[in-house]
Amino acid sequence: MSRIAYVNGRYVPHGSARVHIEDRGYQFADAVYEVIGIADGRFLDEDPHLDRLARSLEELRIAWPIERRALKFVLHEVARRNLVRHGLVYFQVSRGVARRDYGFPKNAKPALVVTCKHTAPPSPETGPGVAVISTPDLRWKRVDIKTTGLLGGALGKQKARENGAFEAWQVDEKGFVTEGTSSNAWIVTAEGELVTRPLGNDILAGVTRGTVAKVAATLQLKLTERPFTIAEAQRAREAFMTSATSFVTPIVRIDGKAVGEGKPGDTARRLRAEYFRAVSETAPFL
Ligand code: PDD
Numbered sequence: 001m002s003r004i005a006y007v008n009g010r011y012v013p014h015g016s017a018r019v020h021i022e023d024r025g026y027q028f029a030d031a032v033y034e035v036i037g038i039a040d041g042r043f044l045d046e047d048p049h050l051d052r053l054a055r056s057l058e059e060l061r062i063a064w065p066i067e068r069r070a071l072k073f074v075l076h077e078v079a080r081r082n083l084v085r086h087g088l089v090y091f092q093v094s095r096g097v098a099r100r101d102y103g104f105p106k107n108a109k110p111a112l113v114v115t116c117k118h119t120a121p122p123s124p125e126t127g128p129g130v131a132v133i134s135t136p137d138l139r140w141k142r143v144d145i146k147t148t149g150l151l152g153g154a155l156g157k158q159k160a161r162e163n164g165a166f167e168a169w170q171v172d173e174k175g176f177v178t179e180g181t182s183s184n185a186w187i188v189t190a191e192g193e194l195v196t197r198p199l200g201n202d203i204l205a206g207v208t209r210g211t212v213a214k215v216a217a218t219l220q221l222k223l224t225e226r227p228f229t230i231a232e233a234q235r236a237r238e239a240f241m242t243s244a245t246s247f248v249t250p251i252v253r254i255d256g257k258a259v260g261e262g263k264p265g266d267t268a269r270r271l272r273a274e275y276f277r278a279v280s281e282t283a284p285f286l
Contacts, residue, residue: 025094029149032056033092129252130166137170153181176227238265248272
């Protein structure tokens with residue numbers, strides 16, 4: 001089966017999907033995006049992802065390319081045409097095509113691109129956990145806006161791969177972890193307190209982070225939003241990451257040092273299982 005993408009009103013074969021060379025997403029990273037996980041034919045946390053898209057667009061004063069309801073329809077349609085039962089949908093909105101000039105163009109039309117990807121069925125169990133490394137946070141000062149300007153994250157992820165790790169935890173100038181290159185960062189202290197960095201301009205408000213915080217409350221876990229360092233994370237009982245594609249994934253090594261007993265802990269295990277329970281309450285589209 002050939003893959004289908006959606007580009008500005010048309011469903012087209014993935015291999016021949018094109019945007020113009022003067023699309024501002026291409027020239028200025030003047031574009032925002034979202035990734036929604038799909039499991040068992042369900043879009044996970046679809047509305048919070050669309051809410052975040054709305055905020056990103058508003059922050060950059062980019063108009064919706066099509067109405068929210070139409071966008072939902074297109075997302076489902078792309079997943080349906082590609083028969084994605086488990087995987088993800090990726091969509092991005094750029095300010096559109098215009099002659100290269102830093103200021104906003106007057107008449108550009110926002111451009112919408114949607115693709116999707118198959119993955120193995122996600123498991124509510126954690127698996128063996130992953131390793132992370134630390135790296136300086138090289139990104140700009142508004143990473144709360146989910147733009148396609150991802151070079152800082154790409155460099156961090158590449159460094160992780162070259163060091164046999166799955167993710168890189170980015171560290172700010174004061175030595176505190178901001179977030180992963182494409183995930184939020186969490187620890188569980190020796191006292192059993194859940195810790196993650198508070199929202200601000202220096203991290204993305206992860207949709208999974210929000211859902212996991214709610215799930216933690218239902219499990220009566222104490223959550224404190226404060227920054228933490230790599231040294232504190234290495235001494236923690238547990239560490240884990242959250243994102244639309246990793247859900248809740250335990251971190252068992254940080255810069256080569258085992259976290260806790262070097263295997264997934266109970267808190268991450270429970271949060272992942274409860275997260276899947278919480279997000280499987282929506283109706284499937286397939
Ligand atoms: N990334 N922080 C950053 C920098 C991210 O890029 C992401 C998601 C997250 C987690 O957000 P959420 O829970 O809403 O997925 C945190 C997506 C998955 C990506 O770029 O592929």
